[in-house]
Amino acid sequence: MIFIVVKFTPKPEHVENFPNLVADFTNATRAEPGNMFYEWSRSLENPSEYVLVEGFRDGAAGGEHVNSEHFKTFVAAAPDFLASTPLIISHEIDATGWSEMGEIKV
Template structure:
């Protein structure tokens, strides 16, 4: 699996509506056959920061993602909405999805 975390810092005028501005890209990515998840969160410590957690089936699915038309459009248009270059961690990991946390059990 390809596991990706990206931190985005929108310009102040786009902070509140950033999820809506990303909605088309989010929906298109979630509909990719190799996408496992594509989930946005907002930082509790810094509400002007959004965190995107992505999972793709494998490297081929990741390559399909970055060559998709919606990704090209995202890369071309999104910098105008941002205050700084996004920060990313992208790693191939030995997993097929989420697992229960071994250190904690509920119920």
């Protein structure tokens, strides 16, 4: 699986409506056949920062994502509403999805 975490900092005037700005892109990405999850969160430490956690089946699926029209459209539009270049960690891991945490059982 390709596991990716990206931190986005919108411009101050776009912080509150950021989820709406990325909604079409999010929905299109979630509909991709190789997408396993695509989840946005807002940072507790910095409420102006949004964190995206995404997983793709493999490198081919990740490649299809970055070559998609909705990705290209998002990349072209993002500088208009972002305050800084997003920070990313992208790594191939040996997993097929989420697993239960071994240290906590409920």
